Amino acid sequence: MAGIVECIPNFSEGRRHEVIDQILQEIRDVSGVKLLDHSSDASHNRSVVTFIGSPEQVKEAAFRAARKASLLIDMDLHQGEHPRMGATDVIPFIPVSGVSMQECVELTGQLGQRMGDELGIPVYLYEESATRPERKNLANVRKGQYEGLKEAIREAERRPDFGPQELPKAGATAVGARHPLIAYNINLGTSDVNIAKQIAKAIRGSSGGFSSVKALGVMIEESNAAQVTINMCNYKEVPLYRVFEAVKSEAARYGINVTGSEIVGLAPQEALIEAAKFYLRLEGFERRQVLENRIAEQGGRKSAD
């Protein structure tokens, strides 16, 4: 069985549903690809789509969706709150099972090449696929956004990895392999947002905390409670439970409790099972001891019996 790759492209259209539908149809039309989720935000004027499939299927679906977006979205007319530089703004590839990060890096290179050659779209490789250290970070790649990049793309350090060194109306696209991201929020028993901000600062990589963790302190109006809102960018390196325990420990210093936590959207099974293993002090537990995983195994045991 071929491995499974997840792809979560972001398109710069969150208002015209007929445009979004046409892009989604391109993805659905690739046999074997499974559309898992999509959501559109009108104020961001942006849509996020999640689909999975074999490496070849995912590469093909991403290409067709990007081609359709380039025909339907004119970046000169685009306005929205979210930073963006292209009709297809960013295409991350995430290894899910039976595929290595390196294979995903190679896939993004092949996709970028084809988008550059056939669609005339400037493509920047980012994250694990980055060809220069400063391009690992998407914010650097997208600096100046579509409008600013019109000029900046001519500078040597902004030269795209593939495609022309000038910006079409479809803008430019960042393509890269990355680890699965888990959106994780931890709720505090306080209405003092400054405590959440202090804790966020303590745990995030940019201020000396866990290097793969991004965090902000925010106020949740509905519950009148402060929250540490977190992006876990590498749950294998820094697991959920470690961040949870760190926040609990920091909160105790202010005499407040962690009232709960939330996973927003999807998380790999492994991320949750690692938490169970940690707290139950489980010894020698293997992935294939999970009944559902054994069932999902591709009949290997059956013939081996």
Place this chain on the structure above:
Amino acid sequence: MAGIVECIPNFSEGRRHEVIDQILQEIRDVSGVKLLDHSSDASHNRSVVTFIGSPEQVKEAAFRAARKASLLIDMDLHQGEHPRMGATDVIPFIPVSGVSMQECVELTGQLGQRMGDELGIPVYLYEESATRPERKNLANVRKGQYEGLKEAIREAERRPDFGPQELPKAGATAVGARHPLIAYNINLGTSDVNIAKQIAKAIRGSSGGFSSVKALGVMIEESNAAQVTINMCNYKEVPLYRVFEAVKSEAARYGINVTGSEIVGLAPQEALIEAAKFYLRLEGFERRQVLENRIAEQGGRKSAD
């Protein structure tokens, strides 16, 4: 997609591999059924087989395996340490996904009927399928074992649910639906087995603890450490973390630590995820937020999009 039922029949043969192989082949021959595991114990002279499939597939495979066992195993010649009353000693059906306990109870009734009618084997329904309260417990059903049941089967209260009221050389079979069982061990930082025995007594249902928990205190020679060895008979009612925390709390009374725990064999994903939810205080987490579960969904989302 049809639901999935797990079946874990026990056969009274753990030495003659050619006999075990023929029984396994009957299971393999049913299309759609997946043999997940099997193990044979020579001193018990018993084999435990695990397979899954749709309700109809599992019922068919269990019938064929029981028929083959009745032809190859003569209980008058059987000796072994484990209590037993038939060539096919016990057939539990366990709902895994998309199948209710009630459906499994109905399946066991259909299987028992067919085994009685076509194979002439006395069948007792046990656990969730039991038709009398005292037959819920397998130990009661199997009382006296094969040898004792030869006479006892003629008593009104030992009358089988299906099949003849006399014992053939294939003996009798207990058939029943039950919850998944998790074999769970908790290791203590002490070599005093009496502490493990005291803790086991505190948590098991038979002495006033959790009603669906069975537990014993034992000594693990290799590690020179005491262990509480547990059968979790209903992990939905009494989750792993609750038993782990109870053992930790009891152990603290003796000034000793829980050094670790082990899951022996398979456990449903839900049992582990519930532990993660408890310790991370996860709010509103749903099964379909697990990436692998979303992927495994039978394309429902795809057409709904």
